Amino acid sequence: MIASSETDSNMYYATRFLAPDPFIYLKTGGRSCLLMSDLEIDRARSQAKVDAVLSYSEYEQKTKRGGPSEFMDVVYDFLQEKGVREATVPASFPLAYGDALRARGIALSVKREPFFDERVIKSKEEVDAICKAQSAVDAAMDLLRNAEIREGFLYLNGSVVTSESIRRVLHLHLMEKGCVAQHTIVACGSDACDPHNEGYGPLRADEPIIFDVFPKSSESRYYADMSRTVVKGKASDSLKRLYDTVLEGQLLGISRVKNGAHGKEIHEEIMALFDSHGYKTGQVGGRMQGFFHGTGHGVGLDIHEPPRISKSDWILQKGEVVTVEPGLYYPDIGAVRIEDMVWVNENGCTNLTTYNKILEIK
């Protein structure tokens, strides 16, 4: 791998060492080693969970061919010295580096995600890290209870409550708990009908508000992910029916998750349930309606990682952490999404998200 471990989770997973600039990881003959810049080498030697940390600048001294491709010359000489003629790289390996190594005679084959098979299987420690990030979300979610309704809008301490103000308070709460949250969704009314719209402007009473919060722990670097849909005030009957249907689909999905289950079958079963209740999916007037995203995705060092519960083929395995988050979106009724994270086991799963599911907040 040649990547920065701050942006590439495989690199972080393999080394447990954080650095902002790309560095080089090689595993050969069962031994892992890093080639590090002078800037990072001492820190890498004390922190990285690898067998050896070597100096890039020492190899550079030896190579000294100069010119714009010197970096890849150094990498090549390093591989030569290690006797490496062929290597397996992640799907995300940069094409520029791939071309340069192949041009020098190194055979590269690409392994699709998961690059490290064991990364999708979460240990107790990893699940604890995910749960800790999750508990920070739970603690930050009770904001709307204290709001009061005036003329259809929500007020807190005399100020109108907006998507932005709730998001800001959520982010501050999460930071207090050592988590960084970005792009948190607090979307009301028509904003919420676009599943990745973050939401803007005043929140309205009696309308669905989707919260989708996915903070990353600064310490462990693991994510949590939860969505809830709530109404401050009174939900319409059609919205209540929509909510109950999504919840039924979500609970159905959770009941199907177990070792060996097919993600695609779970997704299709929820789709069929929604359809049987009359909730159709497709374009209406040039806009998507219904259930038009996947049911779930793995959560770990990346917010979206394998496995998937979606149109794609994935077989769930014991130890994976995956979300179950169906949603239904109709501009004339409203939008509902409910999301928990579950930990797959032999015969079912453990729900890691304990936050309640109640549509109306008084």
Added chain:
Amino acid sequence: MIASSETDSNMYYATRFLAPDPFIYLKTGGRSCLLMSDLEIDRARSQAKVDAVLSYSEYEQKTKRGGPSEFMDVVYDFLQEKGVREATVPASFPLAYGDALRARGIALSVKREPFFDERVIKSKEEVDAICKAQSAVDAAMDLLRNAEIREGFLYLNGSVVTSESIRRVLHLHLMEKGCVAQHTIVACGSDACDPHNEGYGPLRADEPIIFDVFPKSSESRYYADMSRTVVKGKASDSLKRLYDTVLEGQLLGISRVKNGAHGKEIHEEIMALFDSHGYKTGQVGGRMQGFFHGTGHGVGLDIHEPPRISKSDWILQKGEVVTVEPGLYYPDIGAVRIEDMVWVNENGCTNLTTYNKILEIK
């Protein structure tokens, strides 16, 4: 490009549209278009700064070859329909996609960074965004002034001041101002001798503390970057001399920045200055000492982007924003780094960082 615009700044630069999962960008015949999932298509149509947004699922319907490589089949059919036989991709283009497209007969050539030449040249609006993030740093920096010294440690409101507590307050301040900061360095004593060590534990009086703060504005997505070295209490004479030397080198560097200047020459001139003052660079007792990182890097949508002022060859251009941040690190004296961001113009540069440079804080 095939990338997520949340992680790939070229994709964000080209589209000004944020999405967490990879999508497809093609520019051909002067027209830019996106191929988007059902989940993102409506939001992309309203927000993305491109000429057309097309539906991935409509192409998928047409392709329907099935199998694990269907995604690349769809991309290929899309390119075929657009009459694309060859394409230029960024250096970071994933090797897996590169191999798949070439196997289908599309010729790919890689363009090194900067992929978009114009991205390194900052407009007034971009510089304003960078300055706004910078002003958030300035406002958060005055924390140490209020601390008091007791028995060699710092106290604020009765509690001992640590790297972690200062970092936390800085991050909260920055978040209040709409910026996300991570990996902020507040490193004292020997921690600071490792330039990317974030710093841990109680801060000590009379010892250098390096602050390196590089928040990203959540709104504009531009970074700022600043470093300062301070002592709460009294600096030793040898540390004062080290500080004065780094400051001399930094001011020398800033005075050399202008359109057409060679980054490498500036870096080497600072190196030579340090050397002439007796500050040598190299390994001592298995640990790097002296000035062993680059002098500067571009700042924009990425915290580290072209140009560089370092060992590499780069010619500075009018409109670039680049840091000037030499440092000297000696475990027996201390560590000093001073960093400003400057905006390159025809005959010099404008310093965007106005925060004062004073070693001792009383």
